[in-house]
Amino acid sequence: MNQQIVHLCVFDSMSDWEAGYAIAGINNPQFQKNPGSFRIRTVALQEEPVTTIGGVRIMPDLPLENLSPANSSMLILPGGTAWDKGKNSEFIETARLFLDSDKPVAAICGATASLARAGFLDDRKHTSNAPEYLAATQYNGAALYEKAPAVNHKNVITASAMAPVEFAYHIFKCLDVYNPPVLEAWYGLFKTGRAEYFEKLMQAATA
Numbered sequence: 001m002n003q004q005i006v007h008l009c010v011f012d013s014m015s016d017w018e019a020g021y022a023i024a025g026i027n028n029p030q031f032q033k034n035p036g037s038f039r040i041r042t043v044a045l046q047e048e049p050v051t052t053i054g055g056v057r058i059m060p061d062l063p064l065e066n067l068s069p070a071n072s073s074m075l076i077l078p079g080g081t082a083w084d085k086g087k088n089s090e091f092i093e094t095a096r097l098f099l100d101s102d103k104p105v106a107a108i109c110g111a112t113a114s115l116a117r118a119g120f121l122d123d124r125k126h127t128s129n130a131p132e133y134l135a136a137t138q139y140n141g142a143a144l145y146e147k148a149p150a151v152n153h154k155n156v157i158t159a160s161a162m163a164p165v166e167f168a169y170h171i172f173k174c175l176d177v178y179n180p181p182v183l184e185a186w187y188g189l190f191k192t193g194r195a196e197y198f199e200k201l202m203q204a205a206t207a
Contacts, residue, residue: 003039004073004175009064009091010042013080016054018108018161021168021190022076025177031186031205033179043067045090053080064090069101073175079109079161092118099155106171109161113137125153129160165190181207 006026008019029035044050044060051057069075075091075098082088092114095105099120107115112128115121116139124144128134131145149163152170159167169187172178178186181204188197 003037005039005041005071006074006076006175007043007067007072008040008076009078009088009094010044010050010052010058010060011080011082011088011091012050012052013082014050014052015079015109015161016052016056018159018164018167019076019078021164022106022171025168025172025186026175031182031201032177033182038073038175038177045088064094067094069098069103072098072103074098074104074106074171076171077105077107077111077114079111081110083110083114088114095120102155104155104157104174106157106159106167106174108159108164108167112158115156115158116141120156121158123154124156125151126156126158127151127160128158129162179204 008023023040026038027040041061042058043062043064045064047060047063049057049059075095077091098105109129113134116134116137121139122141125146126144127146127148127150131142134145135142150157150159150166150170152174157170157174172183182201185197185201185204189201
């Protein structure tokens with residue numbers, strides 16, 4: 001079985017929760033269409049520990065300079081205060097390489113603003129924390145902004161900081177992690193917390 005590697009960019013101030021559902025689902029074989037076929041690897045600007053906004057210390061799997069789109073199925077860009085401070089530009093250049101290689105990029109919260117500044121959202125449907133938040137970047141894609149929790153268009157997934165579940169949903173769908181009935185039941189369960197969706201998830205997973 002060929003294992004697909006999904007790369008998660010990590011950095012000081014990274015918002016832990018924003019990619020939490022996505023990375024847990026990718027790494028956890030339970031309910032997957034092909035259990036164990038995915039793996040998360042962390043990538044940082046340098047090969048040294050970073051500390052998330054929640055105080056979690058992460059030792060990256062590899063430095064950014066060693067990351068090639070050819071060896072990855074997706075690049076995930078979590079939010080964090082670093083983006084609005086003008087940091088992490090190297091990750092955006094890597095995102096450019098991914099898109100040029102027809103590999104998807106998923107960005108949430110502050111990372112969407114950096115994609116906007118780089119011009120990636122000028123010709124793609126997208127979302128973010130608020131239209132005003134992206135307007136401050138002076139990008140040219142305001143007409144394509146959608147008031148939705150998360151949007152996937154032309155290999156770019158964007159999401160609001162308040163939509164980690166929807167962010168994960170679109171990532172799972174893009175990567176084909178789960179069979180459709182499993183994915184819909186998973187989303188219903190984690191979005192609503194209603195027991196009926198747990199039953200649907202169990203039924204779909206064993207179908």
